[in-house]
Amino acid sequence: MFQIPCPDFSLADTLECGQTFRWRRLPTGGYAGWIEGRTVKVRQEGSALLVESLDSSLTPGRVARYFALDLNLAAILASIDVDAQAHDAIARHRGLRVLRQDPWECLASFICSSYNNIARIQGMIERLCRAYGVSVGFNGYQGYTFPTAEVVAVASERELRALGLGFRAGYLRSTARLIAEGRFALEPLRGVRYAEAKAALLHCEGVGDKVADCVALFGLEQYEAFPIDLWIARAMRYYFRRQKMTPKRLHDFAAKHFGAYAGYAQQYLYHYVRNLRRGTQDSRLKTQVKSSVLGLVS
DNA sequence: CGCCAGGTGCTGA
């Protein structure tokens, strides 16, 4: 057990904003999950992060890196605090940080995310880990590591479908083989320009615009990436009340409007609009707030 | 019990 300083940080917003699928909230208020393949429990006490792991190789430095605590969040948020909606999102979820996740786990997870809901994505990934990962026990918590691309690559599509992956089974298998056979490498994409990283990701089957941006942002430190899903498209109606906007035009706008950390803006907006429904008790007010933000009220 | 979900690939204009 050790603790590290975490100024300007919200563990709950960071782990529950939909960027990661393998953390579970504990009755104690903390979370159990994984960092760089090590199982771990974390809990926030003010501006300190309490970390519990049996694996001594999980150093404070690795944990701080995973949670991106080295980045100057105040500066990032100042750069994207450029309109009223972004301002509200930041005010509501301040401390949310974009994690530095393992790019392969990120890629596989978001291939599974297409045309799907978060609850089921979590279940699918859990079954994938149970079937192909390595069992690890720790202090009353037991789980399975995320399987390597090499292991997933040798699974049959039928076996993957049996885990409930549906039509994504073929995509995942195809992409796993690409990596396992050395025809595609993720790690080098961390150091190249955003456009180049995205173009490379698009060669994977099951990876389109949205998934490529998620992997670039959550796994490759490409903070310009701006994943556009259904919820963000709704949020963007705030800027374009009635115009028809293609995803390409939304991307161009986001890049110009939010700048180098557009990905942070995306994540704050995504978390913000999704939580508007549970934000207030009064359902009438709730509907008003939601409609207003989504640009549905004339 | 219908509706919906962090979309993608394919086809045809």
Place this chain on the structure above:
DNA sequence: TCAGCACATGGC
């Protein structure tokens, strides 16, 4: 370039 469509599934 872009609209239209099929694709599997289970949580809510």
